[in-house]
Amino acid sequence: MYRTHTCGELRSEHRGSRVTLAGWVQRSRDLGGMTFVDLRDRYGITQLVFNMDINRELCQHARKLSREFVIQVSGKVAERSNKNPKIPTGDIEILIEELNILNPAVIPPFTIEDETDGGDDLRMKYRYLDLRRPIMKKNIMLRHRMAQEVRKYMDSQGFIEVETPVLIKTTPEGARDFVVPSRMNRGQFYALPQSPQTFKQLLMVAGYDRYFQIVKCFRDEDLRADRQPEFTQIDCEMAFVERDDLLDAFEGLAKHLFKTILGVEVNYSFPKLPYDEAMENYGTDKPDLRFDMLIHDLTTLAKGKGFGIFDEAEYIGAICAVGCSEYSRKEVDAITAFVMRPQIGGKGLISVRINSDGTIKSSVDKYYQQEDLQSWVDMAGARPGDLLLLMAGNRHATLKALGELRLEMGNRLELRPDDLYKPLWVVDFPLLEWDEGTGRYYAMHHPFTSPKLDDMDKFATDPGKVKANAYDLVINGVEIGGGSVRIHDENLQKLMFKNLGLSEREAKEKFGFLMNAFRYGAPPHGGIAFGFDRWVALFAGLDSIRDVIAFPKNNAGRDVMIDTPSAISEEQFDELGIRLTD
Numbered sequence: 001m002y003r004t005h006t007c008g009e010l011r012s013e014h015r016g017s018r019v020t021l022a023g024w025v026q027r028s029r030d031l032g033g034m035t036f037v038d039l040r041d042r043y044g045i046t047q048l049v050f051n052m053d054i055n056r057e058l059c060q061h062a063r064k065l066s067r068e069f070v071i072q073v074s075g076k077v078a079e080r081s082n083k084n085p086k087i088p089t090g091d092i093e094i095l096i097e098e099l100n101i102l103n104p105a106v107i108p109p110f111t112i113e114d115e116t117d118g119g120d121d122l123r124m125k126y127r128y129l130d131l132r133r134p135i136m137k138k139n140i141m142l143r144h145r146m147a148q149e150v151r152k153y154m155d156s157q158g159f160i161e162v163e164t165p166v167l168i169k170t171t172p173e174g175a176r177d178f179v180v181p182s183r184m185n186r187g188q189f190y191a192l193p194q195s196p197q198t199f200k201q202l203l204m205v206a207g208y209d210r211y212f213q214i215v216k217c218f219r220d221e222d223l224r225a226d227r228q229p230e231f232t233q234i235d236c237e238m239a240f241v242e243r244d245d246l247l248d249a250f251e252g253l254a255k256h257l258f259k260t261i262l263g264v265e266v267n268y269s270f271p272k273l274p275y276d277e278a279m280e281n282y283g284t285d286k287p288d289l290r291f292d293m294l295i296h297d298l299t300t301l302a303k304g305k306g307f308g309i310f311d312e313a314e315y316i317g318a319i320c321a322v323g324c325s326e327y328s329r330k331e332v333d334a335i336t337a338f339v340m341r342p343q344i345g346g347k348g349l350i351s352v353r354i355n356s357d358g359t360i361k362s363s364v365d366k367y368y369q370q371e372d373l374q375s376w377v378d379m380a381g382a383r384p385g386d387l388l389l390l391m392a393g394n395r396h397a398t399l400k401a402l403g404e405l406r407l408e409m410g411n412r413l414e415l416r417p418d419d420l421y422k423p424l425w426v427v428d429f430p431l432l433e434w435d436e437g438t439g440r441y442y443a444m445h446h447p448f449t450s451p452k453l454d455d456m457d458k459f460a461t462d463p464g465k466v467k468a469n470a471y472d473l474v475i476n477g478v479e480i481g482g483g484s485v486r487i488h489d490e491n492l493q494k495l496m497f498k499n500l501g502l503s504e505r506e507a508k509e510k511f512g513f514l515m516n517a518f519r520y521g522a523p524p525h526g527g528i529a530f531g532f533d534r535w536v537a538l539f540a541g542l543d544s545i546r547d548v549i550a551f552p553k554n555n556a557g558r559d560v561m562i563d564t565p566s567a568i569s570e571e572q573f574d575e576l577g578i579r580l581t582d
Contacts, residue, residue: 002072008044012091014077019094021046022072022102024132025065026112035062039073040112042137047080047093048073054095061099068105068112068129074098125560127551139548143536146261147214150234150532153256157249159210159236164199166192166216171510176220178229186577192218195529197446198514200237201486204525205517209239214532226478226534226545229557234481234535237527243469243485246526247272247425250481253530254423254473261539264421270473274428283317283403285429288477289422291415293319295402296380298390307367309348313392317402318352320380321409324387325353339391339405346401352376352388362388407477416476418541423475428452431468432499440501445470447496447511449484450526463499473530480535483528490518 003022010019023041035050050062065071075096084090109126110118114135123130130136151161170177170191177191193199195217203211213235220229234253238246251270258264271289278285281294295317302316310316321327327335332351339346352362352373360373380388389405391398410416431451432441441463443449451459452467459466470484487493493515497507508515533545546552553559573579 006043007039007041007046008088010046010077010089010092010094012079014092015079017077018074019077020072020074021048021094023070024105024112025067025069025071027067028062028065030063035059037062037065039071040132044089045087046089047084048075048096049078049093050096050099055097058096058099062096065101066105066107068108068132069101070103070105072100072102121554121560124552124554127561131550136547139536139540139542140550142261142540143532143548146257146536146539147532149257149260150212150214150253153253154212154236157210157252159212160208161213162203162208162211163213164193164196164215168193168199169510171198178218178220181576181578183575194219195233195446196235197448198511200235200527201448201514201522201525202517204237204239204486204488205520205522207239209523209525210237211527212236223553223555223557226531226537226543228533228545228549229553231545232532234530234532235527236483236529237525239523239525241524241526243427243471243526246483246485246528247471250473250483250528250530251425254475254480257535257539258421262421266421266423270423270425272425272427272471275426275430276428278426279399283399283401283406284477285426285472286474286477286479287403287424287426288407288410288416289424290417290420290476291410291413293321293406293409293415295319295399295406298376298379301372301375301379302368302390302392305367305372307364310392313394313398315395315398316390316392317398318376318380318388318390319402319406319409320382321387321389321413322383323385324409324413325355325385327351327387335389335405335408338408339401344401344404345397346391346405347393348391349405350390350392352390354382354384354386354388356384358384421475423473423480426472426474427470429468429470429472430464431455431466431470432463434464441499443496443500444468445482445484447500447502448486448493448514450487450492451496459495459499469526471528473528475538478534478538479531480538481528481530483526485524485526488518488522488524490515493518 004020007021007023021039023039026038026040026045029036033052037048038045039048050059052059073094073096075094077092078095080091080093108129110116110122112129112132114133116133167180167190175194177194180190180192182188182190196213196215200211215233215235216230217233218230236250238249255266258266275285278287283295298318299316302310304311336349338344339349350363352360354360354377360370360377362373376388382388391402430444431449433444434441445468450469452469455466468484472482473480487496533548536548537545540548542548
C-alpha cells in the first residue's frame with residue numbers, strides 16, 4: 001500500500017511505530033547535517049527528518065526534493081523536540097528510513113499556502129493547484145458537510161430526492177437562458193434550467209408531496225461576487241401546506257445547519273418582516289439585523305423651508321450613526337464620496353452633528369432653525385455624540401442608497417461581526433413589478449407565485465398593489481433562499497399570465513404542459529430554493545461564492561483553466577444545421 005496513515009493522523013501515542021506516508025512536499029529545509037521536509041496531504045502536514053549521520057545517501061536524495069514533489073516515505077514516529085502547537089501533528093516527526101519519489105514537479109506559479117502570492121486570475125488558471133491550499137480544502141470540505149447535513153435533515157422530514165432534467169425548453173424566469181442546439185431536431189433548441197420550477201410543481205401533481213434536490217441551475221446573466229453562470233440550489237417543494245407550514249419546515253433546515261455545522265443553537269422562531277417595512281426601515285429587501293441604525297423618514301419635517309434640494313425631493317431620509325459626532329470633515333467627505341458612487345446612486349449627503357453638550361450643528365444651518373433640527377434629532381432618536389446622515393431624492397433610489405450607507409457605516413463602526421447570525425423571513429412581496437422600458441408588468445419572483453387571496457380584487461384596479469404569498473430567508477444581509485405558495489388553479493394561473501402580458505397562445509406554447517397537468521387535480525403546494533453556494537460562503541465567512549466552488553468561472557463567465565467557452569469545428573456546425581453570422 002502507498003500509506004499506512006495520513007499526514008494529519010499521527011500523534012504522540014504513535015511513537016515508535018513504523019509508518020508509511022505519501023503526499024506532496026510543502027517545503028524543505030536543509031540545515032547541514034539534517035534535512036527537514038513538511039509532507040502535506042488532504043488531512044494535514046507531518047514533519048519528516050532526514051539525518052546525514054544515519055543515512056548520508058538518503059539525506060542527499062532528500063535534498064533534491066522540491067515543492068509539490070509527490071513522494072512516499074517510511075520511517076519511525078519520534079517525539080519532536082521543538083513542538084509546533086499550530087498543527088495537530090506538531091508533537092511528532094518521522095525519522096525517515098526509505099524515500100520514493102512518485103512524481104517530480106515543476107515549481108508552481110504561486111505558493112500553496114493560505115496567504116498565497118497568486119492573484120485571482122492566476123489561481124483560476126491553475127485551479128487544481130489552488131485547491132491544494134489548506135483554506136480551499138477547508139471550504140470544499142465545508143460544502144461537502146453541509147450537503148450531507150441537508151440530505152440528512154430532509155430525509156428525516158420525509159422528503160425524497162428526485163432528479164429533474166437538465167435539457168428542457170426555454171421559459172421566462174427573469175434571466176436569459178443558456179440554449180443548446182439539438183442535432184436530432186435541427187433548428188430546435190433545448191434550454192438549461194434556471195431552476196427546476198415547473199418540474200417540482202409537476203411532482204406535486206404526481207403525488208410526491210415532499211421533494212428536494214441539490215441541483216445545478218444555469219442563468220446567462222452578468223456576474224458578480226455572489227453569482228455564477230452555473231450555480232447550485234437546494235430545491236424544495238411540499239404539497240397540502242400553507243405558508244407557515246413551509247416556513248416551519250425550512251426554518252428547521254436552517255436551524256439544523258446552524259447547529260451541526262457551526263455549533264450555534266437557534267432556539268427562537270425567525271422574525272417575519274413584511275417587504276414594505278424592510279424597504280422603509282432598511283432600504284433593502286435583505287436587511288442585516290445584526291445592528292439597528294434604522295432609516296427614518298424626515299420628508300414632512302424637512303420640506304418647505306427654502307432648501308431647494310429638500311423642497312424638490314420626493315423623499316428625505318436619515319440614519320443615525322451612534323457616537324460619530326466627532327467625525328472630521330475628511331471622514332464625512334469620504335462617506336459622501338461613497339454614497340455618490342454610480343453603483344450606490346446618491347446625489348449627496350447632509351450631516352447633522354449632535355454635540356456632547358446637546359447643541360446641534362449642520363451643513364444646512366442657514367435654512368433651518370435649531371428647533372427644526374431638533375425635530376429631526378427627535379424623530380431619529382439621536383443623542384448627544386451622534387451624527388445624522390441625510391439623503392434626498394426619488395423615494396426608491398434614496399431608500400436604496402440609504403440602505404447601502406447603513407451597511408457601510410455598520411462596517412466602519414464594526415457592528416457586523418462574522419460570528420453573529422441574525423436570520424429572518426422577509427414576507428409579503430409585491431406580486432408584480434412595472435418596467436418602464438417595456439411598459440408592462442413582470443413577476444417579481446416567477447409567474448407561478450400565488451397572490452395573497454385578500455388582494456384578488458386589486459388585479460382589476462391596481463395590479464401593482466397585489467401582494468405575493470412569497471418569502472425570502474435572509475441571514476446577515478444575504479438572501480439565502482426564496483420561495484412562495486404556488487398557483488395550483490388553472491384559471492388563476494391564466495389570470496397571472498394575462499397580467500404579465502402573455503397571450504393565451506404564448507402561455508399555451510410555453511406552459512401548456514403545466515396548465516394541462518393542473519386539469520388533472522393539482523394539490524395546494526409551495527416551496528423554496530436556497531442558494532447553496534451563498535449559504536456555504538456565509539458559513540465560511542466569505543463574500544465571494546467562487547472560493548466555495550471547486551471549478552468556478554471568472555467575472556467574464558470564462559473557465560480560464562480549460563479555456564472555455566471556445567469555438568467548435570465546422571463539422572459540428574454542419575451537424576447542427578447552424579451558421580455563424582457577424
